[in-house]
Amino acid sequence: MNDVNSDDEIRQLILELMNQGLSTLEIYKKTCAILFYQHGIMPTPTRLYALVRKGSMSTPGKAIQEFLAQQKEKGRIELEIPEMPESLKTTFTEALKETWRIASQISSATAREQNEQHQRELNRFTQQIEQLDNKNQALESRIDEMAQILAEKDIHVSEMQKEIGEGKTKLSLESNRLAIATDQCEELKKQLDKARHDFIAESHRMSQEHEQGLARLKDHENRALMEIERERQAANKAIKDATNALKLREDELRQRDDKLLELASELEESRRDLSAAKTKLEMTTANLQTIRISYEEQTRINGQLKAQLEQLSAKQNITHPKNSRRKTMKQIHD
Template identity: 30%
Template sequence: MSDVLSPDAALAAEIGRLKAAFPKTRELYREVCALMFFRYGITPTANRLYQLVRRGSMGTPTAVLGEFWADLREKSRVRIDHPDLPADLGAAAGELVATLWSRATASADAALDALRGELEVQRVEAQQSVAAARDELGRTESALEQRTAALLAAQVEIRELEKAQAEGHAQRQALEAELARNRAALAARDRELVEVREGFSRDLAKQREAAERAEERLGASEKRALLEIDRERSTATKLHKELDEATRRAERKDADHRRALEAMQAQLGDARHQAGVLQGRLDAIQAENVRLQTEVTTLREAEAHARETRPSAALATPANVRKTPRPTRPPRAVPGAKPGTRRKKTV
């Protein structure tokens, strides 16, 4: 929308066109006088004429202005020529017509001044409307830029959240794989513990059978000793010593098996504790994954709402907006967890 020219600017533009049309100085001053008085209703003065035209000396606009007023007075005088009309009556009629013309001119000038005042008010109101429209346009453009910047920031944050979600998913898969390996190791240790228990049971049964056989031999020896106490006393003593030694060996083996069983049970407890720690880390990562998915859904809804509310002309992303990557949030550490460590198997 183009600005409405002020009266001074319009007058200066008109005088510029008159300078090009009238190269002679006196003619130019006479045309400027007529322009100011008849079109713009401004009473011309010598100083004002010289300030507007800037040609010749200061005496030139004064002389031209005097000629302009003389011509105007001569043209405004009304002469009534009639052959049968007396001279004094003709002069009075001329004065009357001149007075009427002057009053009509004054009334027209007043109406023109009123019209000019209304036009000036309308011009001021139009300028105010233009200024208000420009302010509203500036606020709209500022709001549009802010919404565009917010949309770009939301898009960058969505990409960062998707990246963090992918990293969390990869970390969750790695933890699940590690948990599967630990479960397989725990199952292998359970099978090994079962085998150790079965071996211990077999050894204990053998020791019991040996003890029973020893007791049977002892009973036979006692029977034979009853028959031959004196002759078999030394044999019975030897058999008692062998029995004591076998019992001590059995007790030592039993103690060894018990210590091995306790060590396996301790390893089993450590494995179960490690599996519980890994399960806790997996639960924390799953909760973080759910939170990230919720944030991504919220940001996508905000982006869709911003696309629906902003004007269609702002759909294109400005090329001068700098995209700043947001730092990736590190994964939350589970208290007490030591990933990558395994307890050595003790026998």
């Protein structure tokens, strides 16, 4: 299962916890259990908050502390066997604590180093078991010797009968204790074998994931190189296209400059023609002004002459009306 599907599954479980009405701290603690037991992931405050997104940032840290304390309490195994040697009890307890500590750190980056330390502890514990077996054999030999001594002392049979019964009872109790200790040793061996098998399986899985990750990284690297090559080719093509476009633009600008020069020449010639036409227009305007002044002067003179003629005609009408009228008409006609 990949990381995305794993996160989706974890978020679905967290949503179900929220629907149960649990407190924020309990939700975080149960999320720790889901990560640790179901996915082999050591919970961290950042990952917890990213999954739950509830409460303050201090809540995930507190939840992790309580979760680890609970796991430590679960991992504390006390051997309650009467009259069992304290050294053996301490050895068993420490071995079980060490086994739990190693199992809780399988998913950490130092799993290999912890496994080596666990192997050393296992060897030491095996040696202690062998020493215990030797002691048991020595004790059994001692019991046999005591039985022979008791058999040889027939004269003390009546007096020692009670002591022998008590000794048998003690021997029976010790045998039971030894049997219980032996069973516990076997159980511990099974637990250690299971832990070792689980660790080897987890190491194999992590190795496969590492190889798959390297393969994915190589694939990503190849795709990135191909993408870079495509980008480089595209960039070269763009540069080439831009160069060609720039060359075409320079040709267009050169042609436009030539055209502008031609237009400038034509404009200069038109400006000269316009200047000549303006000079001619100014001269024509001056001539028209002169003609208009002359026309106005002639009109004024004609008016004066007409007035004088009317005065003369009036005088002649008074002296010779008919002749004057005919002359006047003739003059007017002329």
